[in-house]
Amino acid sequence: MSNTLSSNESIPSQKKKIIVLGSGPNRIGQGIEFDYCCVHGLMAIKESGYEAIMINCNPETVSTDFDIADKLYFEPVYWEHLWEIIELEQPYGIIVQLGGQTALKLARKLHQRGIRIIGTSFDNMDIAEDRGRFSDLLKELEIPYPEYGTAYTADEAIEVANRVGYPVLVRPSYVLGGQRMRIVINDEEVENAVVSLLKHIPDNKILIDHFLDRCQEAEVDAIFDGEDFHVMGVMEHIEPAGIHSGDSNAVLPAFNLTPLVITTMEYYSEKIARALNIKGLINIQFAIKNDKVYVIEANPRASRTTPFIAKAYQIPYLNIATKVMLDTAKLKDFTFEKKLEGFAIKEPVFSFDKFPGVSRELGPEMKSTGEAIRFIKDLRDPYFRMLYKERSMHLSK
Incomplete structure (x- = not known):
C-alpha cells in the first residue's frame, strides 16, 4: 500500500466523500447541459458537509475547472478508471443522476460491487430504463402506454410488430440519444432495423412499440x-x-x-x-x-x-x-x-x-x-x- 501511495499524487482525506460522475466528451445525445447539473450538484454536496469529488474527462466543462470540486479526477468515465478511484477514495456514495446516460449506465456495476448509489436505487432505475419492465409497471399502475412487445431476433420482432400494429418504433434498452431507434412501417423495414441494431448493440433486448402517429x-x-x-x-x-x-x-x-x-x-x-x-x-x-x-x-x-x-x-x-x-x-x-x-x-x-x-x-x-x-x-x-x-x-x- 505504501508503494502505491508513494507513486500516487492523490492522497485521500478522512472526510466523508461523495463522487459525482460526469458525462464524458461532448457527443450527440450527451450534451453540455449535464455539466450544469454536475456543477450545481457539487456545490450542494459541499454545502451539505461532504467532500465533493468529480470524475470527468471533458476540458470544455465547468465541472472540470480546478476550483469547482474539492478533488477532480480528469479520467474517462469508464468502469476500469472509476473502480480504481473508488478503491483509493472509499467514498460514502456515488451520484449517477447528474451525468446523463453515461453515468447512469455505470449504476449496474456499482450495485454489483456493493457501492452505495446516492438517490434512487439501481433496481428502480433499471425498471425505468428497461423498456419491457417499465411497460409492465405502467400496466400494473393502469397508466395508458402504446402497445408493445419484446424480441431478441428479427423473426420475433416481425411477429410482435404484426401483433401491435404498424407503424412501430423499434428501439433497444439503455441507449444514448435514441441510438438505433427507428420508426418502421412493414416487415422488411423491421427486419432491416433489427439486424442493424443487433450488429451495433449485440444481445440487446429489443422493444417494439406501436407508434402513435400525428400526436x-x-x-x-x-x-x-x-x-x-x-x-x-x-x-x-x-x-x-x-x-x-x-x-x-x-x-x-x-x-x-x-x-x-x-x-x-x-x-x-x-x-x-x-x-x-x-x-x-x-x-x-x-x-x-x-x-x-x-x-x-x-x-x-x-x-x-x-x-x-x-x-x-x-x-x-x-x-x-x-x-x-x-x-x-x-x-x-x-x-x-x-x-x-x-x-x-x-x-x-x-x-x-x-x-x-x-x-x-x-x-x-x-x-x-x-x-x-x-x-x-x-x-x-x-x-x-x-x-x-x-x-x-x-x-x-
Missing part, C-alpha cells in the same frame, strides 16, 4: 423526496411525436394543452415516481392523442431540460435535487417562486454545416449537438408563429 408530445421534469412531489416544469413540444425530444423545439410552460391533459400528466408522473421510489430527479415523456395521455418513457435522472427549466424559472433545482438525494433536505424546506414572464422556448442547435454528408432528416434518433433558450412575451411572437406554422405543414403531409 402531440410533452414532458414533465420533477423531484420526489419519498414524501412530497414537485413538478419543476411541463414542456410542450412544437414538433409532433416521432422526433427525438433533444431535437424538438419545446415551450415552457405548455401553451396548447388543456388543463385536464396537464393535470393528468402530473398525476401520472407522481404515480410513477412513487412506484419507482424515486429519490431525486425524474423526467417523463408523454404522447397526447385525441386528448388521451400516453406515457412513452421515464428517465430516472436529470434530463437535458432540467437546466433549461432551472434557468427559465430562476430556481436552483439541481442544488435542491442533490440535497434531496443526500437526505440533507426535504422539498418542504424550500419555496418555489417561478419567475418567468411569458414563455421560454428550447431551441435545438445542429452542426450540419460541419458534417455535410449527414442526413438532415429528423427522427427518433437524436442529431442536435446542443440547445439554446429564447424568451418570448406571448404567443404572438413572430418566431413562435413561424415554428408553429412549420408544425402545421408537417402534420398536413
Whole structure:
C-alpha cells in the first residue's frame, strides 16, 4: 500500500466523500447541459458537509475547472478508471443522476460491487430504463402506454410488430440519444432495423412499440423526496411525436394543452415516481392523442431540460435535487417562486454545416449537438408563429 501511495499524487482525506460522475466528451445525445447539473450538484454536496469529488474527462466543462470540486479526477468515465478511484477514495456514495446516460449506465456495476448509489436505487432505475419492465409497471399502475412487445431476433420482432400494429418504433434498452431507434412501417423495414441494431448493440433486448402517429408530445421534469412531489416544469413540444425530444423545439410552460391533459400528466408522473421510489430527479415523456395521455418513457435522472427549466424559472433545482438525494433536505424546506414572464422556448442547435454528408432528416434518433433558450412575451411572437406554422405543414403531409 505504501508503494502505491508513494507513486500516487492523490492522497485521500478522512472526510466523508461523495463522487459525482460526469458525462464524458461532448457527443450527440450527451450534451453540455449535464455539466450544469454536475456543477450545481457539487456545490450542494459541499454545502451539505461532504467532500465533493468529480470524475470527468471533458476540458470544455465547468465541472472540470480546478476550483469547482474539492478533488477532480480528469479520467474517462469508464468502469476500469472509476473502480480504481473508488478503491483509493472509499467514498460514502456515488451520484449517477447528474451525468446523463453515461453515468447512469455505470449504476449496474456499482450495485454489483456493493457501492452505495446516492438517490434512487439501481433496481428502480433499471425498471425505468428497461423498456419491457417499465411497460409492465405502467400496466400494473393502469397508466395508458402504446402497445408493445419484446424480441431478441428479427423473426420475433416481425411477429410482435404484426401483433401491435404498424407503424412501430423499434428501439433497444439503455441507449444514448435514441441510438438505433427507428420508426418502421412493414416487415422488411423491421427486419432491416433489427439486424442493424443487433450488429451495433449485440444481445440487446429489443422493444417494439406501436407508434402513435400525428400526436402531440410533452414532458414533465420533477423531484420526489419519498414524501412530497414537485413538478419543476411541463414542456410542450412544437414538433409532433416521432422526433427525438433533444431535437424538438419545446415551450415552457405548455401553451396548447388543456388543463385536464396537464393535470393528468402530473398525476401520472407522481404515480410513477412513487412506484419507482424515486429519490431525486425524474423526467417523463408523454404522447397526447385525441386528448388521451400516453406515457412513452421515464428517465430516472436529470434530463437535458432540467437546466433549461432551472434557468427559465430562476430556481436552483439541481442544488435542491442533490440535497434531496443526500437526505440533507426535504422539498418542504424550500419555496418555489417561478419567475418567468411569458414563455421560454428550447431551441435545438445542429452542426450540419460541419458534417455535410449527414442526413438532415429528423427522427427518433437524436442529431442536435446542443440547445439554446429564447424568451418570448406571448404567443404572438413572430418566431413562435413561424415554428408553429412549420408544425402545421408537417402534420398536413
